[in-house]
Amino acid sequence: MRKLEEFRRGWVQLAACTIGLGVGVIGLGSYNLGLFAKDLEQSFGMTKTQYGAGYLAFTLGLALGLQFWGRMLLRFGASRTVAASAVALALCFGAMATFVRSPSTYICLVGAVGFIGGGTSGLPYTRVVSNWFDSGRGFALGLTQVGLGLCGATFPLVVAAVIRHQGWPLGYAALAAMALIGVPVALFVLRDGADGARQTPENLPAGEKDALLELEFARVKRSRTFWLMFVAFTLSTLVVSSNAQHMAPMLMEFGASPRAAAKYISLVGIGTICVRLICGWLSDQVQASSLMAVSCVVGASGLLLLHVGGLKYAALYAFSVGWTFGGEIDLVSYMSTRYFGLRMFPRVYAWQYGSLCLVAGLGPFAFGWLADRFGSYQPGILLSTILAVAAAGVFTMMPRYGQSNDSISRDTEQTPTVIRHDV
Numbered sequence: 001m002r003k004l005e006e007f008r009r010g011w012v013q014l015a016a017c018t019i020g021l022g023v024g025v026i027g028l029g030s031y032n033l034g035l036f037a038k039d040l041e042q043s044f045g046m047t048k049t050q051y052g053a054g055y056l057a058f059t060l061g062l063a064l065g066l067q068f069w070g071r072m073l074l075r076f077g078a079s080r081t082v083a084a085s086a087v088a089l090a091l092c093f094g095a096m097a098t099f100v101r102s103p104s105t106y107i108c109l110v111g112a113v114g115f116i117g118g119g120t121s122g123l124p125y126t127r128v129v130s131n132w133f134d135s136g137r138g139f140a141l142g143l144t145q146v147g148l149g150l151c152g153a154t155f156p157l158v159v160a161a162v163i164r165h166q167g168w169p170l171g172y173a174a175l176a177a178m179a180l181i182g183v184p185v186a187l188f189v190l191r192d193g194a195d196g197a198r199q200t201p202e203n204l205p206a207g208e209k210d211a212l213l214e215l216e217f218a219r220v221k222r223s224r225t226f227w228l229m230f231v232a233f234t235l236s237t238l239v240v241s242s243n244a245q246h247m248a249p250m251l252m253e254f255g256a257s258p259r260a261a262a263k264y265i266s267l268v269g270i271g272t273i274c275v276r277l278i279c280g281w282l283s284d285q286v287q288a289s290s291l292m293a294v295s296c297v298v299g300a301s302g303l304l305l306l307h308v309g310g311l312k313y314a315a316l317y318a319f320s321v322g323w324t325f326g327g328e329i330d331l332v333s334y335m336s337t338r339y340f341g342l343r344m345f346p347r348v349y350a351w352q353y354g355s356l357c358l359v360a361g362l363g364p365f366a367f368g369w370l371a372d373r374f375g376s377y378q379p380g381i382l383l384s385t386i387l388a389v390a391a392a393g394v395f396t397m398m399p400r401y402g403q404s405n406d407s408i409s410r411d412t413e414q415t416p417t418v419i420r421h422d423v
Helices: 001-020 025-045 048-076 076-100 101-121 122-132 137-168 168-180 180-187 206-221 224-253 256-284 286-372 378-396
Strands: none
Touching: 001 025, 001 122, 001 137, 001 180, 001 224, 025 076, 025 101, 025 137, 025 168, 048 101, 048 122, 048 286, 076 101, 076 122, 076 168, 076 180, 101 122, 122 137, 122 286, 137 168, 137 256, 137 286, 168 180, 168 206, 206 286, 224 256, 224 286, 224 378, 256 286, 286 378
């Protein structure tokens, strides 16, 4: 089917996925949790270290939640999975408004937000978009991520205004109300799609379906492609997460004022939006692993310029970090569908992206330790440059779609034969 015909057929689903992703755990959690840090410090003395522990709990909860919600997606489909997770996410934000009165309760509840909200992450929406789009899949996925970026640019303004005028508990209540928007979108609009809604034999009992999927996923995890993809994205995530979280203090170390550092950081968002549109469109024409290799080289170039030339290259550095980040988020899901097919996508993506969430939580801690150990961010910048180049090298080692002997599931393959042992 031609791209234009795909978009005519699937634009409603694309819009639903874009909205749902924006009011999901990434759009509401990742972009807004930091807005509460100062007020929580004033309210019950939460330190920056405890806030960092909360963010780590959030990423750990999300990593674990993806494994659970990936199984729910395979069993119940996208509509019911997203609706259930959205309701639970809203309840969890409501609980934070009521019960967060100490650092320990904050860390526990923000970890629960990550776990419970995993069903509203990119996992179900990428599968729906992939079911409705094939030749235009990359560009469609890129558009959903652009929508997420726009929500990340607008929702924090609303939440910050609520916190400023009504207090932080009502800020969490506002997040709960936003999360509930995903429920009617999921129940009344979101559909798996005729081309991929069912990826296992319908005449099998649930237990045998699960066993079949577990067997196939075990084969996927033994493949070289799976681990090359894991290593490459792990390296790139270490670079992006470490530099993004420490960018403000790092640029101030180089001599930027807080106001100037904030302006430079805004270029990260611009770079992210640009690459999501460009790589989204190009991924339908060019091998996605090659695009990620180029994105990592762009990131390494920006890091090297900052390391050698200092603050005069800060704008290029910030833009390059955003470029690498945007490519990473888009293409990990796209490559999961192309290498391993739609049947295995929920399990592969949950495993790959869940691991990246852990890395994204640990990377900034390691980067900060290096800065404290050496009294400067320069060693961390140099190490990030090396890691970005290494990531680019691993991406170039990945095979082309359809040329890998170990890419197990394909979108168009026939359902595998299952030997029944009925007594």
